Amino acid sequence: MQDLTPDPSTLDPEERAPREQLLEMQLTRLRETVAHASHNVSFYKRALGEAGMQPQDIKSLDDLRRLPFTYKEQLRQNYPLGMLAVPRSQLLRIHASSGTTGKPTVVAYTRRDLDTWSSLVARSIRAAGGRPGDLVHVAYGYGLFTGGLGAHYGAERLGCTVVPASGGMTERQVTLLRDLRADVIMLTPSYMLVILDEFERLGLDPRESHLKVGIFGAEPWTEEMRREIEQRADMHAVDIYGLSEVMGPGVAQECVETKDGLTIWEDHFLPEVVDPVSGDPLPDGEVGELVLTTLTKEAMPLLRYRTRDLTRLLPGTARPMRRMERIRGRTDDMIILRGVNLFPSQVEELILGIPGLSPHFLCVLSRPERLDEMTVRVEARPESASAERRERMRAQLSERLKQALGVTVEADVIEPGLLERSLGKAKRVLDLRPHPPGG
Numbered sequence: 001m002q003d004l005t006p007d008p009s010t011l012d013p014e015e016r017a018p019r020e021q022l023l024e025m026q027l028t029r030l031r032e033t034v035a036h037a038s039h040n041v042s043f044y045k046r047a048l049g050e051a052g053m054q055p056q057d058i059k060s061l062d063d064l065r066r067l068p069f070t071y072k073e074q075l076r077q078n079y080p081l082g083m084l085a086v087p088r089s090q091l092l093r094i095h096a097s098s099g100t101t102g103k104p105t106v107v108a109y110t111r112r113d114l115d116t117w118s119s120l121v122a123r124s125i126r127a128a129g130g131r132p133g134d135l136v137h138v139a140y141g142y143g144l145f146t147g148g149l150g151a152h153y154g155a156e157r158l159g160c161t162v163v164p165a166s167g168g169m170t171e172r173q174v175t176l177l178r179d180l181r182a183d184v185i186m187l188t189p190s191y192m193l194v195i196l197d198e199f200e201r202l203g204l205d206p207r208e209s210h211l212k213v214g215i216f217g218a219e220p221w222t223e224e225m226r227r228e229i230e231q232r233a234d235m236h237a238v239d240i241y242g243l244s245e246v247m248g249p250g251v252a253q254e255c256v257e258t259k260d261g262l263t264i265w266e267d268h269f270l271p272e273v274v275d276p277v278s279g280d281p282l283p284d285g286e287v288g289e290l291v292l293t294t295l296t297k298e299a300m301p302l303l304r305y306r307t308r309d310l311t312r313l314l315p316g317t318a319r320p321m322r323r324m325e326r327i328r329g330r331t332d333d334m335i336i337l338r339g340v341n342l343f344p345s346q347v348e349e350l351i352l353g354i355p356g357l358s359p360h361f362l363c364v365l366s367r368p369e370r371l372d373e374m375t376v377r378v379e380a381r382p383e384s385a386s387a388e389r390r391e392r393m394r395a396q397l398s399e400r401l402k403q404a405l406g407v408t409v410e411a412d413v414i415e416p417g418l419l420e421r422s423l424g425k426a427k428r429v430l431d432l433r434p435h436p437p438g439g
């Protein structure tokens with residue numbers, strides 16, 4: 001694989017700024033954001049009043065923890081545009097979050113917000129190893145989802161040639177990738193697997209494509225999955241993070257030269273990690289829920305937004321800004337099986353440790369009697385699909401699941417191609433229990 005480390009002279013000045021300078025900039029921007037939110041969003045005026053806080057009370061970055069949290073539920077209560085800090089006529093774009101239940105969460109952008117977003121995605125693509133002049137194939141969905149358009153404008157901003165493929169029509173994706181000789185591909189890791197399978201189905205070797213790097217996000221994935229994609233496609237695989245409420249993709253990006261977690265673009269977002277239950281701030285290095293405060297957003301500033309994503313903060317390496325470890329899962333995706341907490345990403349790790357198993361899997365939860373049960377349904381790879389081989393892998397996987405998770409989990413190794421493929425975010429859990437907790 002090529003060395004794609006960017007030339008330091010091409011980085012944004014903020015990306016290289018010493019920490020003291022960054023902290024000063026964060027404090028100034030935090031004060032401006034709190035003032036902007038409290039003057040222009042009645043929700044924040046009230047919330048800050050109840051917390052006994054005035055914008056001028058922000059004297060240091062430590063005062064952040066005196067601000068109230070913002071929860072997704074509150075954004076829903078203010079549907080559609082109750083959190084706006086500018087008149088509607090100043091909006092240039094509206095997106096909506098991928099909420100699968102109930103009303104979506106609507107998010108909005110001014111001209112300056114779109115400009116910031118494009119420049120942060122451009123920065124992210126460069127950190128991933130993309131360069132001006134590269135051909136970028138965007139297979140994140142276009143539309144209300146922030147993935148497609150977010151990646152698109154960022155790639156254009158960097159000076160790349162963009163192919164707005166969106167998701168779906170997988171055979172055509174392969175044709176375009178080969179014929180246009182894409183250098184960079186941006187899509188969910190689970191859809192990348194579908195595209196790799198399609199190369200193979202067509203008798204083509206993905207290692208012979210021109211791709212040098214894939215920028216994967218919008219759903220949890222693992223180191224094992226990175227290895228799988230890098231080996232099958234002979235390209236770098238790096239992680240991009242974001243969420244619609246806060247902006248979209250480009251809140252944090254993994255640097256290709258280190259591949260050690262995601263650098264948070266701290267000049268625009270102030271991160272904290274808190275205990276998901278008590279809300280108490282945790283020191284850097286401890287795992288908890290990521291909380292983000294926007295520092296430059298005009299249309300919808302957010303104070304201490306509870307992302308529900310679990311990670312930990314780490315010191316900077318490739319850049320002075322702090323990193324976060326790859327997201328393990330969301331508090332609301334956590335499976336509680338007979339008292340044991342687990343995430344689909346742990347299951348993915350174990351599956352990919354067994355050579356004949358494919359990364360296509362689903363955790364099926366049921367309650368045949370009084371106790372909850374989980375079956376991990378996973379496809380065998382085509383070359384390992386004989387009944388005998390599948391039975392051996394089934395026994396091996398259920399043994400490893402039991403050892404790693406400390407609870408008995410059934411495994412079911414099925415023939416290739418039986419599970420539904422996703423064109424965007426993969427569904428990893430099928431809950432067939434009569435009354436799922438919280439449901």
Ligand code: DLL
Binds near residue numbers: 239241309329
């Ligand atoms: O998924 C934005 C995005 C698009 C990010 C393309 C990266 C690439 P939402 O649909 O609002 O926005 O979903 C946000 O997706 O809170 C995480 O739970 C999850 N997520 C996003 N990126 C990652 C990642 C977009 N790299 C929610 N790893 C977030 C794990 C991720 N989970």
